[in-house]
Amino acid sequence: MKELNRDTYLIALSHIQDVSTKTVNGILKEFGSEAGAYANFFELTADEMLSKHNIPIEEAVKIAEFKSQLPNFAFLNDNLVNQGFTMVAASDSNYPANLINNLGYDRTPSILYLKGDIEIFKEQCIAIVGSRDANEDDLNYTALLSKKATQEFKVVVSGFAKGVDKKALDSALELNGKSILVLPQGILTFKSGINEYYKKILSGDVLILSTFYPTAPWLVKLAMARNAYIYGLAGEIYIPKTNDSGGTWAGATSGIKKGRKVYVRYLDGKLPANLKLIELGAIPLDEEGDEIKGFVRGGKVNPKKKKNIKPPYEEGNLFEN
Amino acid sequence: MNFSFNREVEEKRLKDIFGFSKFYDTQWDVISKVMSNKRILLIEKTGFGKSLCYQYPATCLPGLTIVISPLIALMRDQKKFLDKYIIPAATINSGQTPEENKEIIDKATRGEIKILYIAPERQGNTTWLENILNFNISFVVIDEAHCISTWGHDFRPYYRRIINLIDRFPANFPVLATTATATKRVQKDIEEQIGSSFSTIRGNLLRNNLYLNVLKVESEEEKFLWLAENISKLDGSGIIYTGTRANSELFSRWLNFHGVNTAFYNATLESEERIEIENGFMDNKFKCVVSTNALGMGIDKPDIRFIIHTQITQSPVHYYQEIGRAGRDGKPAKIILLYNPSKDSDLPLSFIESAKPDTNKYYKVIEALREERHTFTTLIKKVDLKQTVFRVIIADLIDMGIVVETIENKSKKYEIKFNAPGLNFDMHLKLKEAKLLEFGEMLFYANTQSCRMNFLCNYLGDNSADDCLICDNDLKIFEKVPANDSLAEKLSYFKENYFPEIIVESSGSNIVNGVAADFYGFSNTGQIIHKAKYENHAEFPETILFRLIAAFDSKFDVNEIDIVTVIPPTISGDIVANLAKQFSEKLGLKFSRDLVKTRVTQPQKVFQTNYNKNENIKNAFEFLNPGQILGKTVLLIDDVFDSGVTIKEAGRVLTRCGAAKIIPLTIAKTVTGVD
Numbered sequence: 001m002k003e004l005n006r007d008t009y010l011i012a013l014s015h016i017q018d019v020s021t022k023t024v025n026g027i028l029k030e031f032g033s034e035a036g037a038y039a040n041f042f043e044l045t046a047d048e049m050l051s052k053h054n055i056p057i058e059e060a061v062k063i064a065e066f067k068s069q070l071p072n073f074a075f076l077n078d079n080l081v082n083q084g085f086t087m088v089a090a091s092d093s094n095y096p097a098n099l100i101n102n103l104g105y106d107r108t109p110s111i112l113y114l115k116g117d118i119e120i121f122k123e124q125c126i127a128i129v130g131s132r133d134a135n136e137d138d139l140n141y142t143a144l145l146s147k148k149a150t151q152e153f154k155v156v157v158s159g160f161a162k163g164v165d166k167k168a169l170d171s172a173l174e175l176n177g178k179s180i181l182v183l184p185q186g187i188l189t190f191k192s193g194i195n196e197y198y199k200k201i202l203s204g205d206v207l208i209l210s211t212f213y214p215t216a217p218w219l220v221k222l223a224m225a226r227n228a229y230i231y232g233l234a235g236e237i238y239i240p241k242t243n244d245s246g247g248t249w250a251g252a253t254s255g256i257k258k259g260r261k262v263y264v265r266y267l268d269g270k271l272p273a274n275l276k277l278i279e280l281g282a283i284p285l286d287e288e289g290d291e292i293k294g295f296v297r298g299g300k301v302n303p304k305k306k307k308n309i310k311p312p313y314e315e316g317n318l319f320e321n
Numbered sequence: 322m323n324f325s326f327n328r329e330v331e332e333k334r335l336k337d338i339f340g341f342s343k344f345y346d347t348q349w350d351v352i353s354k355v356m357s358n359k360r361i362l363l364i365e366k367t368g369f370g371k372s373l374c375y376q377y378p379a380t381c382l383p384g385l386t387i388v389i390s391p392l393i394a395l396m397r398d399q400k401k402f403l404d405k406y407i408i409p410a411a412t413i414n415s416g417q418t419p420e421e422n423k424e425i426i427d428k429a430t431r432g433e434i435k436i437l438y439i440a441p442e443r444q445g446n447t448t449w450l451e452n453i454l455n456f457n458i459s460f461v462v463i464d465e466a467h468c469i470s471t472w473g474h475d476f477r478p479y480y481r482r483i484i485n486l487i488d489r490f491p492a493n494f495p496v497l498a499t500t501a502t503a504t505k506r507v508q509k510d511i512e513e514q515i516g517s518s519f520s521t522i523r524g525n526l527l528r529n530n531l532y533l534n535v536l537k538v539e540s541e542e543e544k545f546l547w548l549a550e551n552i553s554k555l556d557g558s559g560i561i562y563t564g565t566r567a568n569s570e571l572f573s574r575w576l577n578f579h580g581v582n583t584a585f586y587n588a589t590l591e592s593e594e595r596i597e598i599e600n601g602f603m604d605n606k607f608k609c610v611v612s613t614n615a616l617g618m619g620i621d622k623p624d625i626r627f628i629i630h631t632q633i634t635q636s637p638v639h640y641y642q643e644i645g646r647a648g649r650d651g652k653p654a655k656i657i658l659l660y661n662p663s664k665d666s667d668l669p670l671s672f673i674e675s676a677k678p679d680t681n682k683y684y685k686v687i688e689a690l691r692e693e694r695h696t697f698t699t700l701i702k703k704v705d706l707k708q709t710v711f712r713v714i715i716a717d718l719i720d721m722g723i724v725v726e727t728i729e730n731k732s733k734k735y736e737i738k739f740n741a742p743g744l745n746f747d748m749h750l751k752l753k754e755a756k757l758l759e760f761g762e763m764l765f766y767a768n769t770q771s772c773r774m775n776f777l778c779n780y781l782g783d784n785s786a787d788d789c790l791i792c793d794n795d796l797k798i799f800e801k802v803p804a805n806d807s808l809a810e811k812l813s814y815f816k817e818n819y820f821p822e823i824i825v826e827s828s829g830s831n832i833v834n835g836v837a838a839d840f841y842g843f844s845n846t847g848q849i850i851h852k853a854k855y856e857n858h859a860e861f862p863e864t865i866l867f868r869l870i871a872a873f874d875s876k877f878d879v880n881e882i883d884i885v886t887v888i889p890p891t892i893s894g895d896i897v898a899n900l901a902k903q904f905s906e907k908l909g910l911k912f913s914r915d916l917v918k919t920r921v922t923q924p925q926k927v928f929q930t931n932y933n934k935n936e937n938i939k940n941a942f943e944f945l946n947p948g949q950i951l952g953k954t955v956l957l958i959d960d961v962f963d964s965g966v967t968i969k970e971a972g973r974v975l976t977r978c979g980a981a982k983i984i985p986l987t988i989a990k991t992v993t994g995v996d
Contacts, residue, residue, distance in 0.1 A: 004488035018916055039492035068384070071458040074489040079450050081489075082482065084725035084738045116739050167845050191729045215451060 116207035127234035130164030149178030185221035186216035384459035466498035478716030557626030564632030636759035832972030835985030947978035
């Protein structure tokens with residue numbers, strides 16, 4: 001029998017209130033794509049879920065209560081598939097490895113809702129994100145970074161926000177590059193973008209991705225949460241321009257803390273928030289989009305040490321070499 | 322849950338709720354399986370009581386039972402039935418306003434409905450989708466489940482998609498699929514599609530009150546003669562099925578000519594008119610309804626006493642389904658197939674041949690969708706295909722996994738799926754072969770000399786049936802064509818004086834139903850028109866004028882006409898106008914050529930879809946000096962009536978200019994196909 005109902009269980013589990021991602025991902029790891037195992041699991045009482053599968057009792061109670069709603073999710077699952085969306089679970093082999101490596105298996109989204117070519121995940125991905133209120137110069141620099149990445153056959157991950165995000169996407173596509181759009185909303189509520197990028201989705205150059213409940217509308221808190229997934233999907237993070245608060249900033253600082261490679265435009269220290277990030281440990285980029293080697297804190301470049309010399313990073317810098 | 326698995330206890334409850342004292346064994350079997358969360362395919366004959374197999378569990382289960390049903394009429398009948406027993410049921414369908422549907426959804430959300438009937442297409446509706454997540458669903462039923470199978474004779478694309486829906490239900494969720502007509506092949510297909518979780522329960526299909534007869538005739542005329550001679554002798558009321566829409570009209574009028582009260586019914590009728598005929602039929606106002614297969618599943622009349630086919634069906638399944646509507650009350654019903662071996666294969670074979678559109682039309686749709694996403698309307702305009710053809714193609718492309726139907730702001734958009742497979746027509750070839758085989762079996766039915774009911778039951782997979790002992794072969798009593806010269810004369814008189822109706826009445830326009838001088842293609846009128854218009858550009862011969870006058874006289878009175886006008890030509894010059902002028906002169910009527918085009922239009926026949934026909938002609942007419950038609954009755958003449966788009970548009974313009982009544986009169990009416 002075709003096991004189309006695995007995703008019904010999966011969608012339902014991923015969106016039960018007050019059940020943690022860790023718990024859901026644990027269940028996914030245990031059962032994989034075995035629909036029958038999920039069916040048996042839902043037959044259990046909360047106590048049995050605790051004793052047999054180690055589910056914390058408060059969460060087990062929620063899951064057991066949710067059982068009667070499962071048939072509803074069959075309708076949702078069916079509708080998503082009929083509209084050409086696909087679902088990938090954290091335990092599936094085609095789930096993006098970057099996300100698990102960067103966020104940790106316990107915190108990576110249990111389910112991804114997608115439209116487009118999921119093979120893109122196998123390619124090298126970089127994130128280009130930044131301020132919504134970017135000026136022309138910021139946008140030109142964004143385009144430069146995006147095109148550079150595209151020429152190196154890297155996939156540009158961005159958030160489909162105004163300003164830097166949108167420019168990064170469009171510049172990559174201009175050179176027939178590939179891009180992943182990470183949505184700040186449920187995939188069923190994203191309409192205009194699918195129309196705009198339809199041909200690029202068809203040609204396999206754009207992949208639309210959402211981690212949220214499919215009918216969720218755009219919300220600020222989802223936009224904030226979404227940034228972590230943009231950073232998570234990418235190997236490296238590029239920031240043409242940031243403010244010293246908001247999603248880009250929050251994502252970048254937390255990335256730096258975790259030892260991620262975060263590249264920021266330096267522009268002779270004229271962008272205050274960018275400079276702050278560099279002070280916190282981001283890697284400065286010159287006007288060609290290349291790393292400024294031998295950069296020292298305080299915003300000065302030591303020209304003598306520019307090439308082939310290990311940069312004198314400050315103590316406490318978490319960058320890996 | 323309120324179910325004991327104790328038959329006696331439940332039969333007591335059955336009596337309390339429905340008033341029946343016992344379950345049949347099969348019903349009890351199905352019901353107890355459903356209540357044990359099993360999935361069942363139930364194949365049982367019409368009238369068996371399949372509905373109770375889900376209606377009863379629905380009253381026991383805590384949540385909502387959703388019944389997926391193909392026809393609004395069926396849903397309404399079931400709801401009426403449940404209303405009688407005060408079981409809260411409702412239907413959501415396209416015939417109700419969105420507000421009405423939303424109200425029902427809200428009721429279902431609040432748990433105030435036990436049984437909810439929906440069409441499979443509802444799955445594509447956003448309001449439905451947004452709200453279904455709040456339902457408490459206990460049980461899903463698929464009525465007329467043969468529609469799931471590609472091999473089923475009523476294949477509906479949305480039905481096919483139900484298979485996937487069912488596969489997505491959690492395990493241990495009960496599903497019941499029911500049908501009265503499933504061959505072994507269809508059963509196998511359904512079982513394969515819906516997976517091993519289903520078990521099949523098959524009853525016996527023998528209908529021992531149907532008297533099956535086949536009458537072989539040597540010409541179409543003999544069918545007319547037999548009907549005229551015999552229809553009044555048959556008990557009660559019944560249905561005559563015809564192969565084409567034109568024939569439904571023609572046979573009906575022929576019987577009217579003999580004083581038999583009939584109505585004709587086909588898909589060209591407006592829905593109000595259809596409902597009126599359906600209701601009249603239910604109330605025995607007609608001896609019979611003469612219909613294409615458009616009259617069907619929705620009719621639940623228990624006392625249909627005869628069903629006559631003037632055209633052999635495409636398969637024994639079609640036949641069993643259509644004759645199955647007779648004698649639901651268990652009393653005898655006469656079933657007759659009028660069959661002309663030398664001619665009657667043409668129509669079914671041409672259907673089988675043209676069941677699927679040309680490959681290049683599929684590519685046309687794919688190409689258009691590769692460029693951009695489209696709504697139904699923008700796509701059909703873009704590719705300019707007939708709606709029936711277009712629907713088949715879109716359904717096939719969705720079925721093949723090439724196209725998906727997305728929902729955007731409450732409207733649907735088609736798009737190509739990423740990584741879509743290539744077009745593959747293997748399935749079409751297989752289907753065609755299967756259909757040819759099925760038609761062969763139907764011919765076998767017509768020719769067999771053994772028990773006909775036994776043959777049908779065997780064909781449908783019920784090998785347990787004995788001979789019925791009441792068909793013509795078992796009784797050795799055969800129907801005969803009457804040898805009646807005066808009747809034959811009457812028939813040729815009838816045909817000469819028969820003028821097809823032009824049905825164009827609609828609200829918002831003062832146009833009424835009119836008449837055509839002939840069917841295009843029935844006699845040589847079609848050729849004459851074609852020759853005059855496109856070959857020699859000569860005037861129409863006088864015979865056409867006389868026939869036009871006769872057609873007019875058959876239905877209208879010259880005294881009621883104030884003025885005659887004519888649809889202005891597209892390319893064929895003045896010959897129609899000249900005919901109209903001659904017509905007016907002969908009848909002493911005022912003639913006006915003031916109906917003119919305000920812009921150049923294309924000939925309507927270059928367009929396949931009515932969307933484009935409408936656009937071609939919309940606001941293209943005006944009537945000069947409208948004072949002369951203000952409050953008047955206008956006779957509107959045209960050459961060929963086909964889609965009716967042009968005449969209706971002209972009717973709209975004349976109405977706007979103040980005409981009180983517009984009567985259309987055309988030289989010919991095209992013979993549009995089968996429903």
